[in-house]
Amino acid sequence: MTSSKSANAIRMLAVDAVQKANSGHPGAPMGMADIATVLWQNFYRHNPTDPKWANRDRFVLSNGHGSMLQYALLHLSGYDLGIDDLKQFRQLHSKTPGHPEYGYTDGVETTTGPLGAGIANAVGMAIAEKTLAAQFNKPEFDLVDHYTYCFLGDGCLMEGISHEACSLAGTLKLGKLIAFWDDNGISIDGHVEGWFTDDTAKRFESYGWHVIRNIDGHNVNDITAAIELAQSVEDKPTLICCKTLIGFGSPNKSGSHDCHGSPLGDAEIAEVRKALDWDYAPFEIPADVYEEWDCKAKGQSLQQQWQDLFAEYAEAYPQEAKEFTRRVIKQELPADFNAKADAFVRACQADMKDMATRKASQDSIAFFANQLPELMGGSADLAGSNLTLWPEAKGIQEAEDGNYIFYGVREFGMSAIMNGIALHGGFIPFGATFLMFMEYARNAVRMASLMKAKNIFVYTHDSIGQGEDGPTHQPIEQIANLRMTPNLTTWRPCDAAEAAEAWRQALIKQTGPSALVFTRQGTKALERSESQLKDVAKGGYILKDCNGAAELIIIATGSEVALAVDAANALAEEGRRVRVVSMPSTNQFDAQSKEYRLSVLPADVPKLAVEAAHSDFWYKYVGLEGDVVGLTTFGESAPGGVLMKHFGFTAENVVAKAKALLG
Numbered sequence: 245m246t247s248s249k250s251a252n253a254i255r256m257l258a259v260d261a262v263q264k265a266n267s268g269h270p271g272a273p274m275g276m277a278d279i280a281t282v283l284w285q286n287f288y289r290h291n292p293t294d295p296k297w298a299n300r301d302r303f304v305l306s307n308g309h310g311s312m313l314q315y316a317l318l319h320l321s322g323y324d325l326g327i328d329d330l331k332q333f334r335q336l337h338s339k340t341p342g343h344p345e346y347g348y349t350d351g352v353e354t355t356t357g358p359l360g361a362g363i364a365n366a367v368g369m370a371i372a373e374k375t376l377a378a379q380f381n382k383p384e385f386d387l388v389d390h391y392t393y394c395f396l397g398d399g400c401l402m403e404g405i406s407h408e409a410c411s412l413a414g415t416l417k418l419g420k421l422i423a424f425w426d427d428n429g430i431s432i433d434g435h436v437e438g439w440f441t442d443d444t445a446k447r448f449e450s451y452g453w454h455v456i457r458n459i460d461g462h463n464v465n466d467i468t469a470a471i472e473l474a475q476s477v478e479d480k481p482t483l484i485c486c487k488t489l490i491g492f493g494s495p496n497k498s499g500s501h502d503c504h505g506s507p508l509g510d511a512e513i514a515e516v517r518k519a520l521d522w523d524y525a526p527f528e529i530p531a532d533v534y535e536e537w538d539c540k541a542k543g544q545s546l547q548q549q550w551q552d553l554f555a556e557y558a559e560a561y562p563q564e565a566k567e568f569t570r571r572v573i574k575q576e577l578p579a580d581f582n583a584k585a586d587a588f589v590r591a592c593q594a595d596m597k598d599m600a601t602r603k604a605s606q607d608s609i610a611f612f613a614n615q616l617p618e619l620m621g622g623s624a625d626l627a628g629s630n631l632t633l634w635p636e637a638k639g640i641q642e643a644e645d646g647n648y649i650f651y652g653v654r655e656f657g658m659s660a661i662m663n664g665i666a667l668h669g670g671f672i673p674f675g676a677t678f679l680m681f682m683e684y685a686r687n688a689v690r691m692a693s694l695m696k697a698k699n700i701f702v703y704t705h706d707s708i709g710q711g712e713d714g715p716t717h718q719p720i721e722q723i724a725n726l727r728m729t730p731n732l733t734t735w736r737p738c739d740a741a742e743a744a745e746a747w748r749q750a751l752i753k754q755t756g757p758s759a760l761v762f763t764r765q766g767t768k769a770l771e772r773s774e775s776q777l778k779d780v781a782k783g784g785y786i787l788k789d790c791n792g793a794a795e796l797i798i799i800a801t802g803s804e805v806a807l808a809v810d811a812a813n814a815l816a817e818e819g820r821r822v823r824v825v826s827m828p829s830t831n832q833f834d835a836q837s838k839e840y841r842l843s844v845l846p847a848d849v850p851k852l853a854v855e856a857a858h859s860d861f862w863y864k865y866v867g868l869e870g871d872v873v874g875l876t877t878f879g880e881s882a883p884g885g886v887l888m889k890h891f892g893f894t895a896e897n898v899v900a901k902a903k904a905l906l907g
Contacts, residue, residue, distance in 0.1 A: 272310030291543030306362025360403030368664020408657025414452030461486035659688035714881030738805035783832025
């Protein structure tokens with residue numbers, strides 16, 4: 245049983261930290277303190293001394309603006325988060341940023357803040373737990389057996405991503421996912437009756453969730469009974485609907501949006517102390533409260549029990565234990581991965597087959613999935629167009645130990661769920677859609693990049709070459725957006741060999757996501773020497789050079805590389821010295837040494853970039869004195885080849901642009 249003093253410690257730490265920072269959200273931590281206390285003291289299985297213990301429960305604060313709730317929980321239960329860290333709430337380089345940020349604070353499982361993203365991440369974590377359990381557990385060994393708990397507010401449920409993710413969670417019967425709805429009826433603009441009147445309980449029941457209604461979020465017995473009931477239902481995720489009072493304990497501001505997103509003020513905080521019978525100075529926690537909260541010994545005991553179980557498992561199933569250690573605990577690729585990947589890339593070059601790069605991607609997936617059982621694929625209802633299925637793919641809808649997720653038309657949900665899968669560990673997820681529909685998922689891509697999650701976003705139908713579907717489906721500015729996103733490495737390969745290398749680089753990347761962009765239209769297989777093939781990994785390299793110093797450099801990506809080669813050949817016949825640089829990844833190229841970059845793109849040589857995407861991006865390489873064959877308008881509806889000609893992506897136009905630069 246928990247005490248109100250334990251919950252009030254959370255409330256006062258939140259109030260004091262927000263007041264000191266003169267910024268933050270005290271209302272949610274005050275309102276959810278009782279729920280958090282019951283969960284963390286009586287149910288939540290974790291070890292503050294080893295925040296990465298493989299079989300720990302996961303906790304996600306989807307309403308991330310209430311971050312002081314999570315920081316208070318971590319501090320009180322014994323994580324490496326001292327009282328001085330709480331005093332630095334929302335300050336530069338502190339462990340307590342304004343919203344929970346993965347990698348900043350031990351015990352924070354995912355970055356939250358954009359409402360609804362957290363519950364989608366939690367769905368991904370629950371998928372990972374269920375699938376990993378099916379792959380590794382044995383009848384006498386529940387090696388993978390933990391819950392994902394998620395706190396969410398009204399704002400999370402208003403966001404469309406909550407529909408996408410929670411609908412799929414019900415379909416997948418994620419019984420280890422338990423969400424707590426902070427039903428306080430308040431958002432920033434005030435009481436939500438004017439803009440949020442959904443019957444949320446019925447909505448979640450329609451998804452296939454187990455719904456527990458009308459729980460008093462300040463009644464310890466009600467909360468305890470609800471969690472026990474939720475854990476007893478193993479074939480459905482659970483939503484616990486908790487009626488709470490925002491700002492609980494504030495005599496004059498509780499129940500109002502006045503305490504949602506601003507400090508309470510010194511006078512009101514004095515009243516809170518009286519109301520809660522909290523006779524302590526700011527940031528002062530009495531010893532008996534610390535003692536009640538401290539989870540270090542309990543957590544170490546829980547982990548030791550699991551390690552003993554794992555030792556028995558390793559004796560009975562040595563190969564599975566070795567694989568579990570590699571995939572889940574160490575999160576390493578197989579020792580022979582690079583050698584096999586290198587042989588595959590070489591084979592793709594040797595085959596010299598013309599094909600759309602989306603088909604080359606499918607061939608790469610088929611190869612790499614057979615090397616990496618941790619590869620978890622998927623597509624947002626476009627598997628036949630994205631070409632993401634391979635012969636051994638098994639949908640987790642049909643086989644619990646599968647390796648593929650049919651996400652349905654849920655681009656945003658898919659991408660945020662993938663983030664949760666990646667953060668959980670044990671899997672490297674990839675998910676596909678058309679490049680144009682990256683727009684639906686943009687926030688999740690950015691969050692993956694912010695967290696440096698190892699996630700692979702696959703995008704096909706990369707340009708106006710997509711053709712007849714027209715400008716609604718033809719990306720123009722999207723690839724520039726991807727390339728300019730910090731920590732995200734974007735690849736647009738020109739043929740099968742470059743596609744295979746792009747996949748290899750995405751898989752060997754230690755941290756951070758990758759975006760792999762592929763064509764619908766066919767591409768020509770291009771010849772490369774051994775050294776050129778190795779240089780593909782550098783993101784940009786000399787594909788075709790000339791005798792003597794180059795007069796002009798043509799830079800191209802994707803299907804336009806073959807076009808650049810044709811133009812260079814035509815210019816060579818006229819005696820002009822033209823170098824062609826294939827640049828499948830500008831991010832990877834930019835990461836190379838200055839010496840290498842200047843060897844490929846000397847500063848004093850005119851440059852022409854060719855890409856069926858927005859022109860503006862390329863001026864960083866060609867300079868104001870250079871030129872770009874690109875796009876500054878939307879596309880049109882017509883066959884892809886017709887559009888390429890219409891918008892100037894022909895050898896003749898590239899030659900004309902080149903001659904204008906050459907003078």
